Amino acid sequence: MALLSGAGCIAVLLALVAGGWVSLPLPFGPATAPTDHHEPSPTPVPNTPPRLVFALNVTTTPTLVPVELNASLSRDAEGPIESYLWTIHKGATDGPVVATYQSRVATHPFAKAGTYFVHLQVTDDGGTTVRSGPFEAKVLEVTDRLPMGEPTWAPSAPTVGQRVDFSVHPTDVDGEVEQVRWDLWEADVPASAPPLASGRGTAWSFTFSDSGAYRLVLSLTDDDGQNAATTRTVLVG
Ligand SMILES: [Ca+2]
Numbered sequence: 001m002a003l004l005s006g007a008g009c010i011a012v013l014l015a016l017v018a019g020g021w022v023s024l025p026l027p028f029g030p031a032t033a034p035t036d037h038h039e040p041s042p043t044p045v046p047n048t049p050p051r052l053v054f055a056l057n058v059t060t061t062p063t064l065v066p067v068e069l070n071a072s073l074s075r076d077a078e079g080p081i082e083s084y085l086w087t088i089h090k091g092a093t094d095g096p097v098v099a100t101y102q103s104r105v106a107t108h109p110f111a112k113a114g115t116y117f118v119h120l121q122v123t124d125d126g127g128t129t130v131r132s133g134p135f136e137a138k139v140l141e142v143t144d145r146l147p148m149g150e151p152t153w154a155p156s157a158p159t160v161g162q163r164v165d166f167s168v169h170p171t172d173v174d175g176e177v178e179q180v181r182w183d184l185w186e187a188d189v190p191a192s193a194p195p196l197a198s199g200r201g202t203a204w205s206f207t208f209s210d211s212g213a214y215r216l217v218l219s220l221t222d223d224d225g226q227n228a229a230t231t232r233t234v235l236v237g
């Protein structure tokens with residue numbers, strides 16, 4: 001009884017006074033708790049979105065070198081990251097998509113020069129998806145490769161009055177060679193002076209009227225506007 005007080009105590013006393021032990025519901029206490037009472041269910045923990053952390057291993061690269069896209073540091077508080085989606089956009093953060101990957105780490109060799117914007121989207125195991133915003137893209141500058149070509153001529157040791165046939169088989173690993181230009185100067189004349197002779201195309205012929213050393217410059221221009229010049233000396237006997 002010492003533990004009872006208030007209305008509960010009064011109810012017990014009234015029962016005793018009435019002449020006997022009767023079971024009376026007490027208004028409080030564990031033995032008489034209302035039967036429709038339920039323990040409150042635990043508050044559901046909301047699924048927090050995954051946290052995007054991603055990087056490229058370079059910020060500038062020549063074409064055709066594999067660039068690593070790495071999302072290994074992306075995390076989710078509740079569990080594993082279920083899926084990854086990389087999108088590589090050309091020219092703008094929402095530019096045309098040139099490639100997509102669905103792995104945590106991916107490598108992409110960029111075939112053409114330009115500015116690229118790399119976005120990542122991840123989904124956690126609760127189905128919550130997060131994508132990088134317009135200003136969160138990783139920006140990559142891809143530079144063009146120069147066209148290449150080794151000039152040759154025949155005969156290799158020409159003499160005065162002999163026709164010399166120049167030729168080249170130019171290549172551009174990330175595009176097309178669009179212009180081939182030949183220029184000849186006497187060796188001691190600066191390149192700022194007008195050339196003795198000029199020609200275009202992968203094959204060109206010239207006949208020297210004086211013996212001596214000549215400077216031959218082969219200029220190649222690719223479809224990206226890149227220009228590569230090769231200088232050789234032609235000796236005319
Ligand atoms: Ca989550």
Ligand SMILES: [Ca+2]
Pocket residue numbers: 144145146147172173174175176222223224226
């Ligand atoms: Ca090129």
